[in-house]
Amino acid sequence: MPPVEPTIARVILDTPLPQLDRLLDYRIPAGMEGVVPGVRVSVPLRTANRMTQGFVVELATQQEHPGPLSDLEAVVSSAEVLRPEVWRLVRAVADRAAGSAIDVLRLAIPKRQVRVEKAWLAARAAGRAEPPPLEREAPVVPGYATGEVDALLAGGRAALEVDPGVERAGEVWVGRWALALAALAARTVTRGASAILVAPDHRDIRQLEAALGELLPADRIVRFDAGQPDADRYRGMLRAMGEEPVVVLGGRSAVYAPASRLGLLAVWNDGDPLLAEPLTPYVHARDAALIRQEQQGGALVFAGHTRTTEVERLAELGWLSRLAPERPRRARVVSTANAAGAPDDAHARIPGIAWREAAAAVATGPVLVQVARPGYSPGLRCAECGTAARCRRCGGPLRQQRAGGAPSCLWCGVEETHWRCTECGSSRLTRVGAGSTRTAEELGRAFPGARVVVADGERRVLEVDERPALVVATRGAEPVAAGGYRAVLLLDGERMVARETLRIAEDCLRWWSDAAALAADGAPVMLVGVGGRLATALSTGNVGAFARAELADRRALGFPPAARVATLEGLPDAVAAARRALPPEAAVLAERVADGRARAIIRFDYAHGAEVARAVRGEIVRQAATRRKPIPGAARPGRAPLPLRARFDDPEPFDEL
DNA sequence: AGCACGCCGACT
DNA sequence: GTCGGCGTGCTC
Numbered sequence: 120m121p122p123v124e125p126t127i128a129r130v131i132l133d134t135p136l137p138q139l140d141r142l143l144d145y146r147i148p149a150g151m152e153g154v155v156p157g158v159r160v161s162v163p164l165r166t167a168n169r170m171t172q173g174f175v176v177e178l179a180t181q182q183e184h185p186g187p188l189s190d191l192e193a194v195v196s197s198a199e200v201l202r203p204e205v206w207r208l209v210r211a212v213a214d215r216a217a218g219s220a221i222d223v224l225r226l227a228i229p230k231r232q233v234r235v236e237k238a239w240l241a242a243r244a245a246g247r248a249e250p251p252p253l254e255r256e257a258p259v260v261p262g263y264a265t266g267e268v269d270a271l272l273a274g275g276r277a278a279l280e281v282d283p284g285v286e287r288a289g290e291v292w293v294g295r296w297a298l299a300l301a302a303l304a305a306r307t308v309t310r311g312a313s314a315i316l317v318a319p320d321h322r323d324i325r326q327l328e329a330a331l332g333e334l335l336p337a338d339r340i341v342r343f344d345a346g347q348p349d350a351d352r353y354r355g356m357l358r359a360m361g362e363e364p365v366v367v368l369g370g371r372s373a374v375y376a377p378a379s380r381l382g383l384l385a386v387w388n389d390g391d392p393l394l395a396e397p398l399t400p401y402v403h404a405r406d407a408a409l410i411r412q413e414q415q416g417g418a419l420v421f422a423g424h425t426r427t428t429e430v431e432r433l434a435e436l437g438w439l440s441r442l443a444p445e446r447p448r449r450a451r452v453v454s455t456a457n458a459a460g461a462p463d464d465a466h467a468r469i470p471g472i473a474w475r476e477a478a479a480a481v482a483t484g485p486v487l488v489q490v491a492r493p494g495y496s497p498g499l500r501c502a503e504c505g506t507a508a509r510c511r512r513c514g515g516p517l518r519q520q521r522a523g524g525a526p527s528c529l530w531c532g533v534e535e536t537h538w539r540c541t542e543c544g545s546s547r548l549t550r551v552g553a554g555s556t557r558t559a560e561e562l563g564r565a566f567p568g569a570r571v572v573v574a575d576g577e578r579r580v581l582e583v584d585e586r587p588a589l590v591v592a593t594r595g596a597e598p599v600a601a602g603g604y605r606a607v608l609l610l611d612g613e614r615m616v617a618r619e620t621l622r623i624a625e626d627c628l629r630w631w632s633d634a635a636a637l638a639a640d641g642a643p644v645m646l647v648g649v650g651g652r653l654a655t656a657l658s659t660g661n662v663g664a665f666a667r668a669e670l671a672d673r674r675a676l677g678f679p680p681a682a683r684v685a686t687l688e689g690l691p692d693a694v695a696a697a698r699r700a701l702p703p704e705a706a707v708l709a710e711r712v713a714d715g716r717a718r719a720i721i722r723f724d725y726a727h728g729a730e731v732a733r734a735v736r737g738e739i740v741r742q743a744a745t746r747r748k749p750i751p752g753a754a755r756p757g758r759a760p761l762p763l764r765a766r767f768d769d770p771e772p773f774d775e776l
Numbered sequence: 777a778g779c780a781c782g783c784c785g786a787c788t
Numbered sequence: 789g790t791c792g793g794c795g796t797g798c799t800c
Contacts, residue, residue, distance in 0.1 A: 130800080136777065143800040165779065165799045184800045744797070780798085787791075 125178035128154050128191055130162055131206075132173040133221055137736075137743045137761075140219040142176055144184040145191045154178070154191065157199030159231065161192045174201040174224075198236050200228050202360060202377040208411050209375065215410065215728065216767040217685075217736040218400020226345075226398070227375035232353040239357045249363045250338035257309040258334050260302040262295070262444035271442060272307060272383065272418050278434045279385075279422035280443035280662060283450045283636035285603045288333050292582065292599050293326035294636055295448075300385050300422060301330035304366040308339055312382025312417065313364040317373045317404050319391035321346055322581060326599070327368055327387075335366065343376045344369035371396055371404035374411060384408050385420035390427040390622075390629050395770050403768060405429060424632040424662070428625060428673060429680045431666035441663065450635040452658035453643040468553070473608055473645040480606035480642065481569055485588045487604040489634045490558050491611035493575035493593050495519045498551035499526055501540035508538060508548055517548075521556055552614065555591050562589050574598050594630040603639025612649035620771055621678060624653060625669060631657050677722065679768065684708070684722050687735065689742070689763035691717040697738040697763055705731050728767075735765045 129142040145162055147154045154160070156175050164171045170192055182188055205227050206220075213220040242248040260268045262282055271277050281296040288298065304314035318324050324344065331340050343355040359367050360377045367376040371394045374384070386394070386408050394404040405421065412419035421430045421439065433439045455470040469477070480486045491497070496519040499508040508517040508526065515530030517538070525534045526548065539546050553561065555575045563571045566589060574580035574592040583590055585601045592598065594615070615627050627649075635644040635657065646654055656665035674681040687697050694717040698707060705723040712718075723731045742762040 127800095132799095134777080134799095136799090138797095139799070141800095145800060162800085169778075169799095171799095182800080186800070188800055778799095781796085783793100783795095785791105785793085788789105 123180045125180050127179040127182050127188070128160070128175045129177045129179060129183075130160060130173040130191075131176050131201075131220060131224070132162070132164070132171050133224075134164075134171055135219070135221070137219055137740045140213070140221060140740075143173075144179070144182045144188050146188045147178075148190040151191060151194065153194045153197045155199060156203065157201040158197060159195040159200060161195055163189045163192055174206075174228075176201065176206055196231070196233075196236055196240075198240060198357070200231075200356070200360075202379060204379055204381075204415055205375060205377050207414055208407070211410050211414065212402050212407050213400060214736070215406065215732055216400035216402050217732040217739060217765045218402075222399050223375070223402070226372040226396070227356075227377075229352045229356060230349055232350045235350050235353045236357070239354070249361050250336070250365075253309060253336070253339060253363075255305075255309050255335070257306045258302045260299055260306065262299065262446075263442070264445050267442055268303070268306070271420070271440075272303070272310075274416055274418060276412065276419040276433075276439045277421070277442040278426055278430045278439045279420050280426075280441070280447065281422055281424060282444050282448040283424060283632075283638065283660075284448060284640050285599055285637060287601075288326075288329045291326070291329040292601050292603075293330050294599070296387065296422060296424065296636070297323070297326040297330040300387060300420070301327055301334055303385060303418075303420065304383055305331065305334035307382035307418070308335060308364045308366055310382065311364055312380045313359070313367065313378040314383035314385070315367045315373055315376055315378060315381065316385050316387070317369065317371060317394070317408065318387040319370065319393035320595075321370075323387055324368055324370065325581065331366055331368065339363075339365050341365045341367045341376075342369055343367050343373045345372050346370060370394075374404050374407045381411070381415050381417040383418045383420065384412050385418075385422060388423045388629070388633070389421050389430060390423065390425065390625055392770060399764075401766050401769070403770075406768065409433075423629070424636050425625070425629045426662045426666040428622075428666055428670040431663070431670045432680050434663075435667070435670070447660070448640065449660040450632075450638060450644045450657075451641055452635070452654075453645050454654070454658065455645050455647055468610060468647070469608070470645075470647060473647060476643045476645060477606050477608050478566070480604075481566060481587050481589060483587065484585050484602065484605040484639075485572075485583050485590055485600040487597055487600070487607045487634060487637060488558065488562065488589060488591045489594055489597065489607070489609045489611070489630070490553070490555050490591060491594065491614045492552070492554045493556070493577065494554035495521050495524065495556045496550035496552065497554045499548045500551055501543060501545055502547035502549040503545035504540060504543040506540055506542045508535075508540075510535060518554075519550060522560060555593050558591050558610065562591065572598070592634075594634070597634050597637055599637060600639075603642060604637055605639060605642050607635055607638045607642065607644045609634060609644070609646045612646050612653075616649060616653065621673075622771070625666075628653055628656055628665060632662075682722050683725055683728055683731075683768060684720060685731065685735070685765055685767040686769050687719045687721065687763065687765050688716060689761065690715070693717075693738075693742050693763040694719050696742070697735055697765075700734045700738045702727060702730050702734060705734075732767065739763050739765065 209223040307314040510528035515528040517526040570588040580598040704727040710719040
């Protein structure tokens with residue numbers, strides 16, 4: 120019997136409509152060539168003159184749709200850009216968060232770049248698309264027992280602890296963590312499988328790239344990252360699709376990179392908020408990685424100087440094992456007495472012992488001073504009555520960007536030259552706290568002749584050399600110092616801890632530990648003004664104990680990640696309808712209505728996640744299909760929001776209540 | 777989103 | 789009797 124030619128193509132359409140988030144059957148017209156899974160096609164929708172693009176997901180010999188089918192219009196390009204493993208991942212990620220697969224697919228497949236694609240197709244036709252065979256020894260992963268490493272790479276899952284400290288990788292200095300992850304990835308590739316390394320920001324990616332450059336030829340390293348120009352990003356995706364194994368390196372969207380033989384999927388620093396996807400359906404890179412590893416196999420690694428409560432939860436469940444260096448290094452944390460009272464000049468803010476350590480260290484090399492906020496004075500108050508100064512236009516807090524400068528609004532940026540207190544009418548302002556600029560100025564006065572470097576969101580500094588300097592940096596913006604910092608001073612701990620968010624303790628420990636990891640081996644790390652379990656966690660370096668205690672607290676309160684949460688937002692009766700559709704295991708924690716939109720926070724157990732997502736999704740589709748008239752009389756801004764939107768695992772659902 | 781289908785009021 | 793109002797529902 121001759122094989123039956125598939126005559127049906129099942130297509131996912133590129134449209135924002137939740138109702139169309141499923142495969143539609145199309146006939147493959149006789150004579151149309153190149154209809155294979157993964158290619159971009161254009162198809163008619165409803166009326167023959169309306170065209171939509173989509174991707175062929177699968178071929179079939181029999182239609183599923185009971186009615187008559189339309190013909191495919193055209194194959195847009197012969198590049199099979201939607202790989203089966205990516206489709207499976209995208210579908211599951213969307214389902215988990217009650218979202219559309221196409222929204223996730225946009226992260227996986229960047230905007231088409233015709234020239235890049237043509238060049239790649241030509242190279243492939245000429246047999247030049249693949250790198251030459253790799254002839255390298257599998258590198259060892261420095262610091263770890265090779266037996267444990269190989270057990271992991273054989274398909275294990277691990278919460279990976281890493282040593283603090285920096286080392287040289289070619290021309291650049293990188294964290295030891297980057298060497299460890301790069302070696303894991305290179306070991307995977309030399310054994311014939313691809314690796315994906317996901318890191319929160321370009322500074323981390325740069326370190327990984329430098330570390331990988333020492334272990335693999337450039338044609339085995341592929342950047343795939345939303346921060347790249349569109350053409351480079353598209354080229355990266357095409358390169359990752361090859362047969363030869365490569366390391367794919369990028370930010371949160373790199374978890375969606377094509378890789379048919381995936382040997383390692385590693386996520387660095389999963390507590391960093393940059394790994395939380397800001398686009399619908401808002402799925403965190405950590406969750407996407409968990410889904411992908413479960414579907415595709417290979418090793419899964421979550422690595423960090425600290426451990427998130429999410430990873431701790433998975434470790435306690437036994438889903439992740441714990442892997443640490445054989446002889447772990449620890450930062451040398453010097454305990455300091457609490458900071459003195461009025462934080463008005465550098466001397467008063469820094470306890471004596473920390474001052475002496477820093478003074479001694481700055482004679483020999485760079486010293487890191489971590490502060491909480493950029494600018495000069497991060498807070499301004501009325502000098503008479505103490506009321507916080509706020510912007511007259513938008514109510515945002517005022518702060519002073521530079522010494523002697525006019526106050527400006529943190530939110531809208533408007534300068535406020537004629538401020539008057541709303542409470543007492545005074546026009547005198549007083550400064551509260553010190554930002555990076557003011558701290559740098561004060562330290563410059565205290566250490567005359569010392570070189571002062573400021574690194575914050577505006578003044579980006581990636582690295583500093585070995586010469587003596589005071590490097591004042593806001594958290595997360597710390598440059599890597601050649602040879603490591605001779606001392607690290609964590610100055611604004613008290614201010615950081617004072618913020619009231621669910622994850623503040625975890626976040627603080629991560630900010631401090633990441634900075635402490637930039638110290639030279641044996642150099643003192645001083646945490647000013649903070650004691651208690653956070654200080655203990657930093658000085659013992661026991662990341663597991665802290666995460667365990669933190670998770671226990673969340674369990675007691677029923678907060679994430681002990682349970683899952685989702686926020687439902689939309690027209691009040693749409694939200695109410697969604698609430699009614701929920702399974703009984705989902706509890707409504709809070710609900711609020713403000714100017715015509717309602718918002719509800721629901722909580723449910725992990726075991727019921729799929730069921731809750733299915734119920735919410737059903738309601739979203741129903742509402743999108745039926746409900747479309749805007750509220751009568753209400754202003755109609757250009758784009759009306761969907762009547763019902765859901766956000767699962769919102770990182771900070773309780774902040775805005 | 778668009779666009780057709782469909783079931784009630786004033787028109788040549 | 790019909791033209792067309794836009795509420796309702798579908799798109800392979």
